Amino acid sequence: MTGLSKFTLRNGINLFVHPTDKFKTILVQLVLHRHLSEADATACSLLPSVLQRGCGMYPTRRELAYKLEELYGSELMTDVVKxxxxxxxxxxxxxxxxRYLPAEGNLLRKGLGIMKEVLTDPVLDGNGFKNEYVVQEKEQHxxxxxxxxxxxxxxxLERCLNEMCKNEPFGVFKYGSLEKLQEINPENLYGFYRRFLAESPADLYVIGGIEPNEVLSLAEETFDFPRASTAFIPDTIIRNGAGEVRYVHEELDVNQGKLVLGFRTGITYGDDDYFPLLVYNGIxxxxxxxxxxxxxxxxxxxxxxxxxRLEKHKGLMVIAAGIEVDQYGQALEIISQQVENMAKNDFxxxxxxxxxxxxxxxxxVEEDNPGLLVNRALDDTLAGRNEDTQSLLSRLAAVTREDVAKVAEKVHLDTVYFLTNKGGGQDE
Amino acid sequence: MNNTLENRLLAEKITWRRLDAGLEVFVLPKPGYNKKYATFATRFGSVDSRFVVEGEGEELEVPDGVAHFLEHKLFEEEGGSVSDRFARLGASSNAFTNFTNTAYLFSTTENFTECLEILLDFVQEPYFTEESVEKEKGIIEQEIRMYEDNPQWRVFFNLLEALYQQHPVQKDIAGTVDSIRRIDKDVLYKCYRTFYHPSNMAVFVVGDVEPERILGQVESNIGRRNYRPLGEIRRIYPSEPPTLAREYISQELVVSQPIFNMGYKDLDVGYEGERQFRRELLTELVLDAVLGSSSRLYNELYEEGLIDDEFDAGHVAEKDYGHTVIGGETRDPERLYRRLREGIERAKREGISEEMFEHHRRKITGGFLKSFNSLEFVANNFLAYHFRGINFFNYLDVLNSLTPEEANHRLRSHFGDDNCARSVILPKTGTQNSKLKTRE
Incomplete structure (x- = not known):
């Protein structure tokens, strides 16, 4: 990406810095990677909520929130994505x-100090996390x-992808399952946390008005926890479609029907075919x-x-529409016609x-938003792309109609999912 | 001829001009940004349901959802949709309608001058046919149906119905499936004539642009249309009694657990401009101190498992109405309601200390600074406040002029017994298990 400096911290965490004066904020995002699996997904998505309950220096949720607010409303957020x-x-x-708070100094350093505490010094009871926090966060989860x-x-959307990939890791819900949640206790979650922090491949992104060398020394101070060798993460399974189409109708007491079509493209962000596919999806x-x-x-x-919309790391495309339940047949026909027209190069x-x-x-415009900049850098890391915006733009400009026709042949319908009202499943 | 608005702390400066036809145009240069964003907005929203039609003297009550319907139809032009023209230039166009405003907008990284011309033209050149108006009804019906299944949206509008007896703020912005069926070409033109005069509108442009060029372009576009001055728009709002319509309202939907909203109707309304702004910021600060993420009450409720981290509180202030809305998902809406009422009473007794007051002022200051990363946020908010007679750039000055005494007075006067209503979405009984049919 444009102007991205890359470093490796002493403990192996990758650091990416994008210095820019455009923004009023400095954004620091640490991303830990796990293989998506039924075994780990629940613990992995529960863990950040337990860590946010407090740390050694600020042992309650309230003290932690208060301290962050004191730093002019600094926010420490956690998220789980697939x-x-x-x-x-x-x-x-x-x-x-x-720069925008003349009376203040070192907000970033102070904020990073809290981030470090939250990551590395959780509130413990014996050999596990504090029981009360785990019990409450399990209920929330x-x-x-x-x-x-x-x-x-x-x-x-989730249900369609889940039906479509039920025999692949991708079918796992990012928040895990109730069954796995039951098995979690303060001790095994703490054990998971230790492995999570030590072994997960980790990337750190920093975007804002700060020099890369200054970031590097702050990052070394903050993220200095010991790490083992990073865990191996298997490649995402990419399937080419072309089997029988599955139809799944689910009845709930709803007003509007939701039609979702799942496709296999077999093309991911790192492929040469990705930009033609992007154009295909856009048309x-x-x-x-x-x-x-x-x-x-x-x-x-x-x-x-x-x-x-594309799922660019799994090689999928979904089409979604909210329709009247009795117009399922008509909507599906018009949508299928558009996909067929794409296959015939009819645009x-x-x-x-x-x-x-x-x-x-x-x-x-991604360059105007710190969050989108991080997201792009993360996609690049996952796909092994190492290009600036200009290079991506020239790839886009080089796409021809023939390229689009070629990728159109690879797009295959896999699953048609319809969320309909009670008794609405009979109309096929 | 040009005026400027500057905020040194933000390091931002707006250049603006009021044109002869009454249109106000604001330009905020943001060097280094790729995106250029422009919005053209009018003071016409879902609450403007009764008014005197321009040029006719006729008082008209329009079907609910007409401002939003007009927003959809303004994109129509002879032979197609104006969004095609934006698309050809690589721009992305859109619009939104809320309670009080309608805004048309685009963002682009190239061909900005041409895009701005299209925006100015299409908003000033309505073109509706009977046929296209009828056709739009199917689309908007699906928009309404989507919201009917959205529990957060339903719980909020149900609450407004409980808070208000007369005021049209309680009506859904898009109207209902029935009300939009009554909308025709004629009523759209009547609304257009009344509310789309430049003196009721404003333009905001933000991005890496030269203010002088933008102001010149807008002036020449508006100038060649020979607008005649418009008298005052006569909007008729029913007089809203201080009492609630209902204390409690509930609805069943397919949800995993109840969704709860509690509202306080503001009985002390009628303020405009900076006074209204002060009251809004003051109320936001009070809510943050009493119910925000670091408050005692929030943390008690969180630990009791009555709220989650989506729990939120906010305040709306307009000249003739105002309300505070508090809520989120909960396992036990009855208990949450009791605990919130007790907790707010406790906060009223204990008051907001000077230290707490400063703490929350500091947090809100940071939040405001952060929000300036988003060009859309700045443009949309600047105009929304401008239409209320408020300079958004004065935000921090107004915030800094507030006092703990005022905050405590607001806390003790706003949160009463008689002005508090609640709305609950309950899980529909017997529908939690879906029926699944699969065909391979």
Whole structure:
């Protein structure tokens, strides 16, 4: 990525620094990588919540929150995401750049001090985490797992991918399962934590108005915990589609039906075919000018939202739309027609050019957002891409219609998932 | 002719001008950013449901959801949609409608001048046909249906229905499936004529741009349209009694656990401009001290398993209405309600100390500075506050002028017994298990 300096800390953590004066904040994100597996996913996603309950210096949630607020509302956030068959746990510190607070100094250093404590000095009871914290966070985690259903859009997407990849690690829910949650206790979670911190491949990203050398010395001070050799993470399984299509209808008492189509592309971010696929997806459903939006929404008035999206590390594409339950057949037909048109290379020069311009715009604006910059750097790390924005833009500009036609042959429908209302499953 | 607004702490400076037709144009240069963002907004939102139609003297009550419907239809032009023209230039266009405003916007990294011209043109050149208006109804119906399944959205609008007896703020912004069926071309033009005059509108441009060029371009676009001055827009709001419509409202949806919102209706309204701004910031500070992440109450509720880290509290202040909304998911809405009421009473007794007050002021200061990373955030908020007669750049000055005495007074007067309503979404009984059918 543009202007990214790379270092390796003494304990093996990779450090990426993007110095820029554009932002009012300095963003520090530590990302630990795990193989996505049923065995570990639950502990891995529960762990950051337990760590956020307190540390040696600030042993309660409240004291920790108060201390961070004191640093002009610095935030220490954790997140769990799934990219390909990796579960990525991130710890993010977002602080105001001292330049905007003339009376203040060293906000970043102070914030990093807290981050270090939270990561390395959890509150313990004997050989495990403090029991009360684990019990409470397990209850919260159970609600998170059960709560997926509260957001029907997210639920339907997760369910489609889960059905589609049920025999692959990718089918594992990033928050794990209730069964595994039951098995967790303060001792085994602490054991997991020790391995997690010592063995997980780790990347540290820093974005803001700060010199790389200064970041390096701050990072050495902060993330100086001992590490063993990093755990091996198997490659994500990439399958080419072309088998029989599966149809899954799920009935719940809902007002709107959610149609989700899962495809295999077999193409991932590191492949040469990735940019043609990006253009393919853009023409099909990435923009308001795309085929799906134009035909399903504008022409047929069947949906408010309809789009296609790539999972760039697993080689998948999904199409999603919210529709009236009794219009399942019609919506599926129009969507299938658009996918077929893509396979026949049936799109105009204007559809092609508008898409390339739109994608160019998207790549450029990523540089205006610290979070998106980190996300791109992370994608690059995962895929082994080491290119700046200009290089990505020239790859995009080099894509031809023929390239798009070639990738279209690799896109295969795998699963059609429909969330419908009670009794709505009969209409196929 | 040009004016400037500067904030030294933020190191930001806006250049602005009021054009002859009454349009106000603001430009904030952000060197180094690739993105350029422009928004063209009007003071017309879902609460403007009764007004005197411009040029007719006729008082009109419009179907719910008309401002939002108009927002959708303004993208229509002869032979297609204006978003195609943005797409050809590599830009991304969009719009949104809220309670009080409608905004049209685009962002782009190239062809900015052409895009700005398109934005200015399409918002000033409505084109609706009977056929296209009918067609839009299917799309908006699905937008409404999507929100019908969204428990966070439902719990919030149900709460507004409990808080307000008359005021249209309780109506869903998109209207209902029934109300939008009553919308036609004629009513859209009436709304357009009344609310889309430049004197009721403003433009904000942010990005790596030269203010003088932007101001000149907007001036020449508006100038060639020969607008005649518009008198005052007569909006008619019902007089809202201080009492609640209902104390409690509940609805069942397919959810894993109850979702709870509690609201306090602001009985002390009628303020405008900077006074309204002060009250808003003051209330936000009080909420942060009493219910924020580091508060005693929040942490007690969290440890009791009654709230999760999505629990939130916020305040809305407008001239003729205002409310505080507190809530999130919970396993036990009855207990949470009792505990919140007790906890707020305790906070009123104990008060907010000078130290706590300074602490939360400091946190809010940092949050404001951070928010300036986002061009969209700055542009959208600047205009929303501007339409309320508030200079958003004065945020920190106003925040710094608040006192602990005022905060304690606000705490003790706003959170009463009679102005508190609650709304709960309950899990639909017997529907937690879905039925699955698979065909290979």
């Amino acid at each position: 990219k390909g068959e990796r579960q990525l746990v991130s710890f993010t510190l977002d602080t105001v750049d001292d 159970e609600r998170v797992i059960r709560g997926l259903i509260n957001d029907k859009v997210a639920y339907s 099909l459903g990435g923009f308001p000018h795309s085929k799906l939006f134009q035909n399903v929404r504008e022409k047929a008035s069947l949906a408010y939202y309809v789009y296609s 105009s020069a204007e559809e092609f050019e508008n898409t390339v311009r739109g994608l160019r715009n998207q790549l450029l």
